[in-house]
Amino acid sequence: MRRDALAGVHAMDPIHELKVRADILHARLESNDGGALARLRVLPELHRADDATLRTKAADVRRKHCLSVVARECGFASWEHARHVLGGHTDVDDFGTLLHAKNAGGILNQWFASYAEAFAAQRSLPDRPRHYLLAYKRHLLITGPSFVEALGMDPDDPDWEAIGWDWVHPIDAAARSRLYYKRLVAMRR
Structure with missing residues (x-):
């Protein structure tokens, strides 16, 4: 090749x-x-x-x-x-700490122990401002654009919509893979 x-x-x-x-x-x-x-x-x-x-x-x-x-x-x-x-496996129960932002200590997030609770809570919130369902180790959180920015990522990146703003069970796994890559690149800076 x-x-x-x-x-x-x-x-x-x-x-x-x-x-x-x-x-x-x-x-x-x-x-x-x-x-x-x-x-x-x-x-x-x-x-x-x-x-x-x-x-x-x-x-x-x-x-x-x-x-x-x-x-x-x-x-x-x-x-x-x-x-x-x-690798995009669907049986992940521990997402690690990649989605941790050291500079996001002052940003309030909603934390959940189960995906079902987090998903229901996210769906009950208004579309604006956008709410992102993310994972940290074995926990889930719903957060807003400022947390995504603290991760060094663009909250308006079209890949967020492609995954349905749901990191754990994305609509488009390839879009989540691209977001993982973008997070890794942001960590280099």
């Missing part, structure tokens, strides 16, 4: 985005980049490692470890967890 055709295949693919990040991290680790070494501390087995230990362990780091690092940095428990969630 030609390179330009491959670019189209991976356009806005959140899993591919994380694989690229893992490859970059792996290359930086091979060059003993201090910042890359410090990122290894997200792995449970290296959480308390000092710099000397990290330098020693870096020689044994493989791509699978880098995939775990980038997945954890994005709020997932593991690479498999990230692949499952970002």
Whole structure:
């Protein structure tokens, strides 16, 4: 397949985005980049490692470890967890913390333990302002445009309408995948 055709295949693919990040991290680790070494501390087995230990362990780091690092940095428990969630599986019960915005502490949201309650509450609200049904770990929240902006995303992005403003059970799974990608890009900034 030609390179330009491959670019189209991976356009806005959140899993591919994380694989690229893992490859970059792996290359930086091979060059003993201090910042890359410090990122290894997200792995449970290296959480308390000092710099000397990290330098020693870096020689044994493989791509699978880098995939775990980038997945954890994005709020997932593991690479498999990230692949499952970002891959659009419908049996997801833990969405991770990717939809967490550190700068959104002052924004009020409605929280729910069950999808049925969240969905009913969202549908009972007026269309304007728009209400987004999002997921955080095993919980659901209904929020407004300011929270979406705090995530670094455009609340008027047509993909929100394409998913029916419902992250958990989107009308269009491909649109949610694009939104995941946009969130990952926003996190890089």
